[in-house]
Amino acid sequence: MKNQSKRRCLIAIGAIIFLILLLFIIILILALTVFKPKQPKTQVQSAKVDGVAPSVSLIPLNIRLNLTLDLQILVKNPNHASFKHGTGNSILEYRDKQIGEADIYPGYIPATGSTSFPCRLTLQVDQLASNLTSLITDIIGGHLVMETHTKIPGRINFLGIFKKHVVTSSDCQFTIAFPSLNITKQECKNKL
Known part of the structure; x- marks a missing residue:
């Protein structure tokens, strides 16, 4: 039972870290391309x-x-x-x-x-x-x-x-x- 709950906890933490990393990469790509300031x-x-x-x-x-x-x-x-x-x-x-x-x-x-x-x-x-x-x-x-x-x-x-x-x-x-x-x-x- 303890192993299963540790495993679920690690999977949840891994999924959260993966989502944060994915969100950071998406924001970085948008900041360097679409939302990069252009000259008026x-x-x-x-x-x-x-x-x-x-x-x-x-x-x-x-x-x-x-x-x-x-x-x-x-x-x-x-x-x-x-x-x-x-x-x-x-x-x-x-x-x-x-x-x-x-x-x-x-x-x-x-x-x-x-x-x-x-x-x-x-x-x-x-x-x-x-x-x-x-x-x-x-x-x-x-x-x-x-x-x-x-x-x-x-x-x-x-x-x-x-x-x-x-x-x-x-x-x-x-x-x-x-x-x-x-x-x-x-x-x-x-x-x-």
């Missing part, structure tokens, strides 16, 4: 000029011209987990010189979903003064090539249990056609 992809969807604000000061003589550019930034979440992000930052450059900056407001992107974020970016045209000949040549040529560098910190959340902090960054180069002010070409490199 960021791209500029559209850009349009919204407003022009000239400013002149007489002493010393200083002329400034600011343009407001409305950007729509699309963020695609390829993960099987939601992506909740904090305040991000997007910098606009023309010929390797920063000409504008915008904040991206906090938000939420569902699993395998995408969201478009509006950004209002003020271009400091006086920053373009050093590249004025290049700017005029590009506009007369019908296209203007600019770059954006975007960083968005956030957290990937799977089933409300597993959470991982990530920072997604995107470097995009896009071409704005003149006079239509449409984006005609765009290349982005995303990092996580």
Whole structure:
């Protein structure tokens, strides 16, 4: 009788250990394949000029011209987990010189979903003064090539249990056609 009960106890313990080991292997395989965090992809969807604000000061003589550019930034979440992000930052450059900056407001992107974020970016045209000949040549040529560098910190959340902090960054180069002010070409490199 004692041997039988010891045997049953060993079989039960062995079955429990086997099930725990099997569950651990399944979770490990899922964590390394299906639920491995993938890079959220960021791209500029559209850009349009919204407003022009000239400013002149007489002493010393200083002329400034600011343009407001409305950007729509699309963020695609390829993960099987939601992506909740904090305040991000997007910098606009023309010929390797920063000409504008915008904040991206906090938000939420569902699993395998995408969201478009509006950004209002003020271009400091006086920053373009050093590249004025290049700017005029590009506009007369019908296209203007600019770059954006975007960083968005956030957290990937799977089933409300597993959470991982990530920072997604995107470097995009896009071409704005003149006079239509449409984006005609765009290349982005995303990092996580």
